[in-house]
Amino acid sequence: GAVVSQHPSWVICKSGTSVKIECRSLDFQATTMFWYRQFPKQSLMLMATSNEGSKATYEQGVEKDKFLINHASLTLSTLTVTSAHPEDSSFYICSASELGGIYGYTFGSGTRLTVV
């Protein structure tokens, strides 16, 4: 079945630094990738949708200059949290969809980001 690899699984960084999270589709071409964040005991909140080769579409309230998304190939999307602050600490999950497939039903394993 479709596999999505996400790394790192967890990362601790200092305030003001940037962190990059990678999401790879291993056995299919992901025309669309989704980035979510999840706070403890809350549901997944969609941050942005990225299509290969074009700019990401951000959900309302998500700062595009802070959460940089790049989807340069059909198998890789990256989320960079720039100038991280403690309030950015969260669980970030990507999911990937192939053209004609069920939108975003294959998830990566998630990245737990802690900003200190």
Added chain:
Amino acid sequence: EDKVVQSPLSLVVHEGDTVTLNCSYEVTNFRSLLWYKQEKKAPTFLFMLTSSGIEKKSGRLSSILDKKELFSILNITATQTGDSAVYLCAVGKDDKIIFGKGTRLHILP
């Protein structure tokens, strides 16, 4: 505004009981309804439903969709402690998935 509402938000039952989790939705451009199980990490896919009235089964889990009344249920029979998790309902639109807040299920041994 699109919304996906799950109930109950939390549920505690004894091992062996049967549970029914509910999901109602108001979403434009509906494509599918999805159920996920989330334990400690990322959600794992359970079911995708696109047609009304057709039950999908996987072992002790089953789900059905009513597109007229805009809801779905997830049934788990003969529950086991390993079923303890958050169950997420999501609706796939034409360009995104919208999640409900989840039902936190705890199975007592």
